[in-house]
Structure formats: structure tokens, C-alpha cells
Amino acid sequence: MTTLYLLGSAAPPVLEIASAVENAQSRGYDVCLGLTPSAARWLAPELAELERLTGHPVRSEYKMPTADDVWPRGDVALFAPATFNSINSWALGITSSFVVGFAAEAIGKGIPLVAMPCVNSAYAQHRALDRSIAELREMGVAVLYGEGGFVPNQPGERRSGGYPWHLALDAVGVLAGPTL
Template sequence: MTTPVLYLLGTAAPPVMRIAEVIQSAHSDGWDVCLGLTPTAACWLEEDLAELESLTGHPVRSQHRRPTEPDVWPAADVALVAPATFNTINHWALGLTSHFVVGFAAEAIGKGIPLVAMPCVNQALVRHPQFEQSVLTLQRAGVTVLYGEGGFMPNPPGSGSPAGYPWDIALSEARRALKTA
């Protein structure tokens, strides 16, 4: 049996600072992990990028590749977009693909790659009318969005803790998505 490939696509929310632990957990669960980051998340993790590449065994990507460049990752079996910021959820739902993470996720819908997303947003941002619409748009497109009961529960602004982000729920859902694909 081949090792399933998980594309872990992180954005600039505080839980991304714990991404090495998440990769280790995914490896323990039998995944081959490829890490993609938004440009800001890559900047936040700049000092750790070499270690993260060593940990995954693949280049960390944060930019679109050139059309003449080969894809350096194996094909994805499942993609997990987490933590997914307010900006990422809205850009993805609206099809605004200015960075690699959203570009891959948007295209993956059309390719039929199982997609799981778990937002990391505060209670003030989720009150913006576009957020709920974006979550519904992604769900209608077949994306499993782990938001609300059984997923990520927004906190008041400034009160969230990266340690409290439910990565275990996200990884479990990715495994379920693999089994049902």
C-alpha cells in the first residue's frame, strides 16, 4: 500500500506557528506531508523553513511555480487548509487566487481532490456578512469546512490560543476524507 499524501496548506494565523508538531502528528498517522504556506505564513516561519523541509522531505511552497517548472510534490490524496484565515476563506470562495495556497485549493475543487478547511477567525470577523456566505460557498463546492460545533469555535478578538486550535479534529477529518474518496 502506498503512503497517502496530505497537502497541509497553512495561512498566517497564530496556530501555524505549531505546524511542525502537526506534521509530526500527521506522519505518525501514516501521511506523507507536503507543506504549503501563504507568503505571510512563510515569512512568519522563515527561520524554520529548512527544518520544515527536512521534516516533510519536500520543499515548502509559498509561491506559484513557473509554467516551465516541474511540480516538485507528489499528487495530493487530500488537502487540508488550516489554519484558514478570514482572508483565505473569502479569497478562496470568491476565486481570488493571488497566492499559491488559495490557487491550489480553488483548482482542487475542480480536480475532485478531497478538501478539508478549518478556519481560524475571531468573533468580530465572523460577523462580517461575507464570511458566512464564503463558508456556504465552499461547502456547496464540496469542501468540508470545520467551523462551529465539532470544528473551530471563534474566540473574542485577541483571546485565542494557538495551543487551543483543534488540529486533532482537522487531521481526523482529513483521514475520513481519504477513506471516503
Template sequence: MIEARTLYLFCSAAPPVFDVARVVEDAQARGWDVCLGLTPSAARWLEPSLDGLAVLTGHPVRSAYERPGDPDVWPPADALLFAPATFNTVNAWALGLTGNLVVGVAAEAVGRGLPVVAVPCANAAYARHPQFDRSVETLRAAGVAVLHGEGGHLPDPSGPDRPDHFPWAPALDAVEAAYRAR
């Protein structure tokens, strides 16, 4: 019998988010039940696709906290992948600023000791900001596998990365490795 595993796939508003349906399918092929969460901006970017993504995952796509007393519509997570994670998201997460659902749930996942992987997506100018390196190191020190730099995401010097440059397969491989190591 195959073990049921739930992956929370969280995405910020960066160009690789437009490839999220293929990533969901890849994760499902690896045996994951995928719940898709988006920052509010990413939800606006994908608005025409949200119903189809909900059908693909079998779960509502979420971008906002539920109201107090409302039941959670997702099963509990076994692992979390936050990709793409923008400059703003990485910094908010590292600083514990949980003003949106996906950053709040990601922060809580770290505290619960879940396997968590993040793939920042920031252009070279953002990546040179001093807070960015501090935030990446803070997340790593908290146990998050951050795929940034060699072996992960390398910022595009000319601007935001296109989806074909984004390391989706290594990100899913890192989730598998973190899940097995737990």
C-alpha cells in the first residue's frame, strides 16, 4: 500500500508561478497529494486558472486565511515547498511577518519541524540587498532547505527568471530528500 503524503506547494508572484500546473502534476506523479497556496498577488496572476488548478489538485486553491471557526479544507501537510519565493516573501518569512496565509503557514511549518524546502526567485539586484542573505541564512538556520546559489536558483542578472530557468525538478527532489530524512 502506498503511503498517503500531502505536500503544501506555496507560490509567490514571480514568473515561474505560471508553470505551477506542470509542477503539481510532477509532484502527483511522485505520489504527493498537493494543496496549492498562493500569495495574494500570485492568486491575482493565476486568477483565470484557479478553478482548473483546484480540479487538478482536488483541493481549493487558497490565498487567504479562513475565518475563525471555519474548518480547514486541506489535509495536514507532510512537507512544504515554497517556490517561487520572492524577495518580499523570503524576507517576510525570515522576519516572522505572517500577513498572508502562505507565509504564516510556512512559518508555522518550520516551528512544527515539518520538512520545508524554499526556492527563492529574486533577480540579481534584489539578491544583492543585504537583508536577503540574512533572511536566507535565518531560514537555513531554522531547518529550511533553501535552494539558492550553486545547486539551486541562481538569480538572473537581467531581471526576473523565466519558468524554464527555474529549478523545479531539483526542488521536488529536495522535498523527497527532506521527507525521507525526517
């Protein structure tokens, strides 16, 4: 079975992460869920259920150097939703959170990576975002942003049709190959 590391940061679609896990599982993935500390705080009441659903601990912090890994080796990773802060930190190599650190290291390990931002149109006007997306793409990350991926919505507005999780999981399938 292909192991998918699903990494999420604190944007509204992270509140739908259980459905994304179930969708990935229906596609044949063994899902391990990692969250930024803020996303973990948002999902605190659901963390036990998410651990039951995935069969793995939900991680939001780096492990101690002497501790064993609690997840199986990852075959492919999806960072979604990826916030403005997470995208920019990742591109700059600022690894103050576990999920950004994993994503940065995964580039060097050759683990296939898909990222789908979740930013509003105000954040999208900041030049750092385009630079960061270009940098990640140059490092081989499949960033789903713009047509065929995530298109920013207006600040404070809910996206009609919801966050396009299916596009992210389709891209994972292309990188990972058949799972079933």
C-alpha cells in the first residue's frame, strides 16, 4: 500500500481534513496526517477521531531525536491546505514547524510532493507568494495554484464549490502511480 503523508496548515479547508483522509483512503492510500501547531489547535476536539481514522498518530511537532518514528516511510506527500505563511516558509527553508520541515527535507530525499495553497486574493497580491511558488516548482514540487488548481477567493468569502481536494488527490495519484 502506498503511504501518503497529508500535511495541513491552518486555513479553513483543514476543517474538512477527515473527508480528505477518507477520500485518499478510498483511493488506496495509507494516510498519515501532519498539521501545523495552529491547525492542530483548530482540530483539537477531533484529533483522537483522526488518529482512529488514519490508524496513526497525528503529528504536529518534531519528535525527540532518540524517539522512534511513529509513521511508516512516506511514498508521496500532499501539503494542503498550505497557507501563505507555510508556502513562504517552505520556499525559504524556514522549518519552524514539523510539516514545513518534513516538506523541505522531502525535496532532498526525492519524495514526490504536491502542494495546493489556500490563500485569499489579498495575500495573492504579495510578491513573495509568486516567488515562493516559483521556487518550489523549480525544486520539483507540483504546486497546484492558478488554473487547474487553487484560485484565490476574496478575503472573508467562502469558496463556492469548496476547496478542490479532488484536484490535489488526482495530482498525488499521478505522482504516486496506481495504488489499488
